[in-house]
Amino acid sequence: MARTPSNMLDLGTYLPEFNLPNTTNGELVHSKNSKGHPVLVMFICNHCPFVIHVRAELARLGRDYLAKGLNIFAISSNDVESHPDDSPEKMKIEAKEAGYLFPYLYDQTQNVAKSFRAACTPDFYLFDANHKLVYRGQLDDSRPSNGLPVTGKDLRFAIDALLEGRTVSNEQKPSLGCNIKWKEDGR
Numbered sequence: 001m002a003r004t005p006s007n008m009l010d011l012g013t014y015l016p017e018f019n020l021p022n023t024t025n026g027e028l029v030h031s032k033n034s035k036g037h038p039v040l041v042m043f044i045c046n047h048c049p050f051v052i053h054v055r056a057e058l059a060r061l062g063r064d065y066l067a068k069g070l071n072i073f074a075i076s077s078n079d080v081e082s083h084p085d086d087s088p089e090k091m092k093i094e095a096k097e098a099g100y101l102f103p104y105l106y107d108q109t110q111n112v113a114k115s116f117r118a119a120c121t122p123d124f125y126l127f128d129a130n131h132k133l134v135y136r137g138q139l140d141d142s143r144p145s146n147g148l149p150v151t152g153k154d155l156r157f158a159i160d161a162l163l164e165g166r167t168v169s170n171e172q173k174p175s176l177g178c179n180i181k182w183k184e185d186g187r
Helices: 049-068 088-098 111-116 153-163
Strands: 019-021 028-030 039-043 071-076 104-106 123-127 133-137 176-179
Touching (some): 019 104, 039 111, 049 071, 049 153, 049 176, 088 104, 123 153, 133 153
Antiparallel strands (some): 019 028, 039 123
16 A cells, blocks of 8 residues: 655645535535635545545544534545546545535546645645645544554644634644545646
8 A cells, every 4th residue: 555645735825726516516616615714625535545544534524513614625636547436426426425514526637636735645734714724734643554543633633723713733744645646647
């Protein structure tokens, strides 16, 4: 299993703009519609063992934080030619089966992943209400084969601090997962 770390985009970076189709209902989702709200962007996919390992926790994040005013978006940017299990049709099925309450967006051009400098799945980016990056990194220390429970503690600590008006710690660990499956003419 390949292990690719996240690139750790600079804190303070503004939320890159996106306008992507939501595979669960076909509607376009624009990042501008989140103006004035904190935003969590997660790069995930259907087939990655690292994402499968944390999928229940991702669904819990939606249940726990959407009602508290956090806008959450999951984005899949994988090349579906080489990885058909990550197609929009299968993303819709995955969102329903996993219990995702947040939009599961498809980045066909991979331009959104590139604008975030996303490297792996899962890869997490938390922005404050002014859309400045306050956290990027891992969900927690659990990995598919290390025996640690999935708690979401690193990301949850950052979200809770943000929503409670506390400073989010700058000590952040990179996420680790499968590399994004870039198109051959991409990167």
